Amino acid sequence: MTTMKTVTGAVALALSTAMVAPATAQTLNVAWSQDATGLDPHTQPGFATIRLLELMYEPLVRLDANLELQPAVAQSWEFSEDGTSLTFMLDPEAMFHDGTPVTSADVQASFERILDEATGAISRANYTSIVGIETPDEHTVVFRLDGPDAPILNGMASVNAAIVPASAIEAGTLDTEVVGSGPFTLTDRTPNANATLTTFDDWHGGDVAYDTIEISVLPDETAILAALRAGQADFALINDPLVATLVPQTDGLTLNSAPTLSYYVLQLNAAREPMDSLPLRQAISCAIDRQDILDAALLGEGDITGPLTSPAYRTDPSGLFCYEQDQDRARELLAEAGYADGFSATVIAATGEPPTASAIAQVIQSQLGEVGIELEIEMQELSVYIDRWLAADFDMAVALNGGRVDPYTMYNRYWTRDGNLQGVANYIDDTLDRLMIEGRAETDEAARREIFAEFESHLAEMAPWVWLFTGNTYTAQVDGVSGFESSPTGTLFGLVDVTLAE
Amino acid sequence: MQYFLRRLAVFPLVMLGVSVFVFVAIRLVPGDAITAMLGTEGGMLTPAQREALAAYFGLDQNWAVQYLRWLGGLLTGDLGISVTYGQPVLDIILERFPLTLQLALMSMVVALAIGLPAGVFAATRAERPSDLIVRIFAMVGQSMPNFVVALLAIYILSVGFGVLPTMGRFIPFTQDPLGNLAQMILPAIALGTAFAAAVTRISRAAMLEILSEDYVRTARSQGFSQSYVIWRHALPNALIPVLTLSGVEFGYLLGGAVIVEQIFALPGLGRVVLDAILQRDYALVQGVVLFIAFNFLLVNLLVDLAYAAIDPRIRYGGRK
Numbered sequence: 001m002t003t004m005k006t007v008t009g010a011v012a013l014a015l016s017t018a019m020v021a022p023a024t025a026q027t028l029n030v031a032w033s034q035d036a037t038g039l040d041p042h043t044q045p046g047f048a049t050i051r052l053l054e055l056m057y058e059p060l061v062r063l064d065a066n067l068e069l070q071p072a073v074a075q076s077w078e079f080s081e082d083g084t085s086l087t088f089m090l091d092p093e094a095m096f097h098d099g100t101p102v103t104s105a106d107v108q109a110s111f112e113r114i115l116d117e118a119t120g121a122i123s124r125a126n127y128t129s130i131v132g133i134e135t136p137d138e139h140t141v142v143f144r145l146d147g148p149d150a151p152i153l154n155g156m157a158s159v160n161a162a163i164v165p166a167s168a169i170e171a172g173t174l175d176t177e178v179v180g181s182g183p184f185t186l187t188d189r190t191p192n193a194n195a196t197l198t199t200f201d202d203w204h205g206g207d208v209a210y211d212t213i214e215i216s217v218l219p220d221e222t223a224i225l226a227a228l229r230a231g232q233a234d235f236a237l238i239n240d241p242l243v244a245t246l247v248p249q250t251d252g253l254t255l256n257s258a259p260t261l262s263y264y265v266l267q268l269n270a271a272r273e274p275m276d277s278l279p280l281r282q283a284i285s286c287a288i289d290r291q292d293i294l295d296a297a298l299l300g301e302g303d304i305t306g307p308l309t310s311p312a313y314r315t316d317p318s319g320l321f322c323y324e325q326d327q328d329r330a331r332e333l334l335a336e337a338g339y340a341d342g343f344s345a346t347v348i349a350a351t352g353e354p355p356t357a358s359a360i361a362q363v364i365q366s367q368l369g370e371v372g373i374e375l376e377i378e379m380q381e382l383s384v385y386i387d388r389w390l391a392a393d394f395d396m397a398v399a400l401n402g403g404r405v406d407p408y409t410m411y412n413r414y415w416t417r418d419g420n421l422q423g424v425a426n427y428i429d430d431t432l433d434r435l436m437i438e439g440r441a442e443t444d445e446a447a448r449r450e451i452f453a454e455f456e457s458h459l460a461e462m463a464p465w466v467w468l469f470t471g472n473t474y475t476a477q478v479d480g481v482s483g484f485e486s487s488p489t490g491t492l493f494g495l496v497d498v499t500l501a502e
Numbered sequence: 503m504q505y506f507l508r509r510l511a512v513f514p515l516v517m518l519g520v521s522v523f524v525f526v527a528i529r530l531v532p533g534d535a536i537t538a539m540l541g542t543e544g545g546m547l548t549p550a551q552r553e554a555l556a557a558y559f560g561l562d563q564n565w566a567v568q569y570l571r572w573l574g575g576l577l578t579g580d581l582g583i584s585v586t587y588g589q590p591v592l593d594i595i596l597e598r599f600p601l602t603l604q605l606a607l608m609s610m611v612v613a614l615a616i617g618l619p620a621g622v623f624a625a626t627r628a629e630r631p632s633d634l635i636v637r638i639f640a641m642v643g644q645s646m647p648n649f650v651v652a653l654l655a656i657y658i659l660s661v662g663f664g665v666l667p668t669m670g671r672f673i674p675f676t677q678d679p680l681g682n683l684a685q686m687i688l689p690a691i692a693l694g695t696a697f698a699a700a701v702t703r704i705s706r707a708a709m710l711e712i713l714s715e716d717y718v719r720t721a722r723s724q725g726f727s728q729s730y731v732i733w734r735h736a737l738p739n740a741l742i743p744v745l746t747l748s749g750v751e752f753g754y755l756l757g758g759a760v761i762v763e764q765i766f767a768l769p770g771l772g773r774v775v776l777d778a779i780l781q782r783d784y785a786l787v788q789g790v791v792l793f794i795a796f797n798f799l800l801v802n803l804l805v806d807l808a809y810a811a812i813d814p815r816i817r818y819g820g821r822k
Contacts, residue, residue, distance in 0.1 A: 037538070037539055037586055037781055038539070038585075038586065038588075039588070043539075043555075044539065045539075045540060045541075045543045046539065046541070117548055117550035117551045117554060118550070118551075118554040119551075119554065120547065120551045120552075120554045120555040120558065121551070122540060122543050122546060122547070124548075124551065125546050175588055176588045190597075190769060191586060191587050191777075192769065192773060192774070192777045193671070193672070193767075193769035193773075194671050194769075214671075216671060216767065217767065218767040219764045219765075219767060219773075220764060220765050220767070222653065223656060223765055223766070223767060226656050226657065381532065382533075382541075383531070383532045383533025383537050383538070383782075384532045384533070386533065386537050386541055386542055386544070387532060387533065387537070389542055390542060390544065390545045399542075401542070402543075413545075413546060420545060420546045421545045421546070424542075424545060
């Protein structure tokens with residue numbers, strides 16, 4: 001028996017050494033399940049695309065794992081006294097992959113491109129306060145604003161506001177070639193299959209401890225787990241919480257997780273009867289047991305949240321309106337709304353997006369059923385769901401909405417009178433609108449926190465939506481990979497600090 | 503020959519039909535390239551931005567104009583440009599097709615190498631325990647979805663023995679034959695086993711029928727050995743239904759094995775077309791589907807011609 005085992009072991013060893021390409025210690029093998037959908041940093045908002053592009057392009061400023069602003073292309077920055085101009089000093093060492101220095105002209109050209117509606121840049125809405133861009137010298141850029149705009153800095157800390165070479169804009173090559181100023185260059189890429197990134201030796205941000213990142217796109221996350229176990233991948237991005245929970249059970253693998261900024265929410269359409277009734281919306285909020293949904297649908301992998309998910313603004317949500325399930329109160333509120341016998345409504349959710357959508361909808365269905373609210377679940381293919389969501393064609397919707405570091409940037413689209421997605425939110429009142437405007441202009445951190453705390457508490461009480469919880473972003477790594485720090489934004493930029501054991 | 507030419511002449515008509523069908527079908531699917539790229543963020547676009555993106559993706563023209571433009575390109579061998587790859591569609595197809603072709607061939611070899619002997623074996627031992635065992639295996643093999651076989655194969659062979667899936671990096675046979683075969687053997691087994699079961703059942707049934715024919719009895723009575731009768735006389739005649747089945751299956755495999763390619767992360771045609779549909783990359787979907795349809799037609803034609811080669815009784819187009 002022992003001999004048999006030894007033989008099998010030897011065969012396995014021989015096979016694995018024969019079939020794995022001789023691994024140099026300087027290559028980091030990364031696996032993920034979704035690939036970037038394009039290369040133009042200004043037009044691609046997809047999670048997977050941003051994960052790839054932020055390894056190669058740099059914005060003016062960057063957020064670290066604690067969501068603090070850090071220098072990127074810009075070395076330092078400051079607002080003018082009156083808050084109407086924002087000046088950046090560029091890092092004179094910053095250089096594009098083709099060897100040309102990053103200058104103020106490139107910054108100007110990049111932002112002009114983003115602001116040009118013909119570009120179709122998705123992040124344009126964050127920079128509409130910019131009325132002029134000046135370049136007093138090669139390394140100084142001044143943005144003139146139409147008024148104080150505190151959130152604009154955090155808004156610029158995104159690869160969707162990457163600084164690209166003015167020459168690439170002129171040549172129109174941004175959707176086919178990558179010439180950034182980031183730590184890695186794109187050496188080779190087959191979409192939806194693989195990509196090779198090479199460390200950019202002249203990167204102004206410092207040294208990277210290895211030479212190459214080999215990225216493989218493995219669409220099936222259980223196959224990613226197998227690749228990690230077989231030692232084919234050193235590092236992987238995991239989306240499915242069910243797969244993530246399997247990682248720590250495997251010897252030699254470590255799971256990194258961080259709570260995300262994006263949030264799971266039950267959106268009520270307050271423009272439709274009977275959701276236009278405040279006590280009825282509050283009744284729904286009171287009938288929900290958030291922890292129960294989290295445990296059943298996400299295996300407890302997440303944290304209950306109020307509307308604010310950014311760590312700097314997030315507080316203990318237990319003080320918010322009805323964050324403890326209270327079925328008696330729900331029934332009273334229903335009676336107050338004139339629906340003592342309950343009512344029926346439909347809820348839409350997207351199939352597989354997120355993977356837990358249908359489970360969440362089912363738990364909500366059963367919880368609301370207990371107080372007499374009869375929910376019909378309509379599972380929709382993602383595109384259909386998006387169309388109906390954008391048209392606000394639903395009674396209720398289960399959604400996983402993206403979060404931002406700054407509450408204003410995150411919510412002005414929904415909860416201001418002229419927000420782009422106010423038609424989806426379908427609820428607005430003077431308090432919300434006023435607090436958002438105040439929050440935008442206020443530059444003092446403590447004062448902003450107070451404003452948004454009031455905003456959050458009011459929003460939870462008006463219950464246009466029922467905020468549920470945030471999930472986690474996951475990466476897995478094999479022993480020997482160290483130094484990676486997870487960030488709530490899900491960024492993989494932390495790979496620059498990774499070292500590989502021999 | 504005449505028959506062959508007539509069949510060839512029908513090709514363009516069928517292709518035209520397919521082109522209209524795929525063109526309309528992909529556009530009837532809700533959502534477009536903008537929705538696929540932006541999701542709910544699309545709601546943040548200004549009308550001018552939306553127009554600019556529509557123009558970029560070629561969605562600003564009406565369907566008739568889009569179709570005629572595409573058809574015009576087709577006639578000159580231009581299948582259009584994929585918006586997600588930023589490459590000509592034809593280049594993408596030609597890059598991915600060798601993998602799909604090799605996978606199809608290898609699965610066929612696996613299927614026939616298992617299925618034919620098993621079927622013949624079972625037929626010669628009809629209704630005996632060994633026949634029953636083969637039939638049970640065939641039953642199980644045919645009912646087990648290939649993704650189950652694929653996942654089992656990954657777990658057992660990959661984790662246990664270090665025979666590894668591709669990790670998205672396909673090694674062409676010409677570059678490294680051994681590395682290539684190591685990558686392809688698991689997917690080929692996963693695809694081939696289900697089909698092997700079908701081949702077993704068909705070849706068993708066909709053999710049983712042939713073995714009861716008069717000429718087989720005559721051959722036996724003339725004193726030829728059992729194995730000579732089976733391999734020389736019975737099998738060639740039992741091959742026709744197997745060939746039909748294999749032809750259809752092969753044509754089907756040339757369209758890419760979506761699920762198996764997905765699990766093994768093989769960058770073949772199945773993956774390409776799936777991703778293209780999800781990203782609403784119209785030009786790529788149209789181009790690949792058209793290419794798949796062409797292959798299917800071609801394989802069917804070759805199968806028909808092969809009938810005549812195997813069975814001299816079959817002649818197409820009558821006598822001259």
